[in-house]
Amino acid sequence: MVILAVDFENLHQILRNLYTEMMPLCSNMTGIAKGIAGLGALFYVASRVWQALSRAEPIDVYPLLRPFAIGLCIMFFPTFVLGTINMVLSPVVKGTHQMLESQTFDMNQYRQQKDQLEYEAMMRNPETAYLVSNEEFDRQLEELGWTPGDLTTMTGMYVERGMYDLKKSIRDWFRELLELLFQAAALVIDTLRTFFLIVLSILGPIAFAISVYNGFQSTMTQWITRYISVYLWLPVSDVFSSILAKIQVLMLQNDITELQNNPDYSIDASNSVYIIFMIIGIIGYFTIPTVANWIIQAGGMGSYGRNVNSTASKGSSVISGAAGAATGNITGRLMGK
Numbered sequence: 209m210v211i212l213a214v215d216f217e218n219l220h221q222i223l224r225n226l227y228t229e230m231m232p233l234c235s236n237m238t239g240i241a242k243g244i245a246g247l248g249a250l251f252y253v254a255s256r257v258w259q260a261l262s263r264a265e266p267i268d269v270y271p272l273l274r275p276f277a278i279g280l281c282i283m284f285f286p287t288f289v290l291g292t293i294n295m296v297l298s299p300v301v302k303g304t305h306q307m308l309e310s311q312t313f314d315m316n317q318y319r320q321q322k323d324q325l326e327y328e329a330m331m332r333n334p335e336t337a338y339l340v341s342n343e344e345f346d347r348q349l350e351e352l353g354w355t356p357g358d359l360t361t362m363t364g365m366y367v368e369r370g371m372y373d374l375k376k377s378i379r380d381w382f383r384e385l386l387e388l389l390f391q392a393a394a395l396v397i398d399t400l401r402t403f404f405l406i407v408l409s410i411l412g413p414i415a416f417a418i419s420v421y422n423g424f425q426s427t428m429t430q431w432i433t434r435y436i437s438v439y440l441w442l443p444v445s446d447v448f449s450s451i452l453a454k455i456q457v458l459m460l461q462n463d464i465t466e467l468q469n470n471p472d473y474s475i476d477a478s479n480s481v482y483i484i485f486m487i488i489g490i491i492g493y494f495t496i497p498t499v500a501n502w503i504i505q506a507g508g509m510g511s512y513g514r515n516v517n518s519t520a521s522k523g524s525s526v527i528s529g530a531a532g533a534a535t536g537n538i539t540g541r542l543m544g545k
Contacts, residue, residue, distance in 0.1 A: 216391045220395070224402075233410050237413045248417065249275030252420055275420045278419060282413045293432070293439070297439050297440070304450070307447070339369055390493075448496060459481060
């Protein structure tokens with residue numbers, strides 16, 4: 209059963225293509241930025257030279273080169289500035305994404321093995337074999353006669369099989385719903401990241417030009433730190449997803465071991481823990497901007513981080529209540545055997 213067939217990998221690729229298509233637009237701001245920077249350089253050099261002459265001091269040429277260096281950065285902003293930063297950070301993105309892919313591949317393998325072992329365990333038990341096998345269900349029906357006792361048994365088999373299918377359908381629906389919300393949370397983070405990177409890229413030349421003026425020298429440094437901090441959202445997101453995938457792999461390995469060695473092992477407890485970790489993952493995704501800000505401090509993103517954390521804190525009580533109801537009621541009643 210599929211709630212909504214969404215190719216999230218394709219959506220993430222669309223966001224990457226969007227950034228690639230929009231990044232050259234920063235060239236449109238280069239002309240304006242050069243004018244702002246040129247005027248600022250004139251005031252900057254004139255004030256420094258005037259101060260040196262008024263104090264009868266030798267003119268220090270080295271600080272006067274700063275506006276011209278910034279001007280070169282503005283002229284070649286798409287290739288020199290953005291290209292350099294992206295080239296340095298792209299190996300980090302690729303490395304964390306490969307880590308996530310390896311964990312996801314292992315998780316899918318173990319999940320298939322666990323499903324097969326669960327099926328085999330139910331087939332070995334004559335009391336549950338007819339619940340998962342149509343052939344076994346038909347065979348047991350053929351063995352029954354038409355006496356009142358056999359008719360009662362036949363009715364009970366139909367009811368139990370229907371209840372089992374209903375519980376399995378609801379369990380799978382709820383799991384797919386949480387997985388959809390988990391993927392949607394990742395898509396929200398990636399969309400916001402792409403939006404912020406595009407805005408920073410397009411207006412980057414203006415930020416560099418303003419940094420030429422006295423009192424605004426830190427603008428360029430703040431722009432670089434904010435760009436790197438936002439760029440790191442994706443690697444942090446992949447590391448977070450890899451951790452959750454590793455937890456699921458360890459849970460699946462434990463389930464496989466128990467199913468192989470313990471014939472009375474019930475898989476329902478593991479399903480409940482899986483749902484809890486999915487809820488934790490949904491909440492945890494919205495702390496990624498804060499974690500990325502720990503790696504490189506970007507003060508301008510603090511308000512967004514506070515808003516995200518505030519939203520997550522307000523929603524935690526609702527999520528906790530939903531988790532309690534879902535895991536206690538749905539998994540206890542509908543997933544219990």
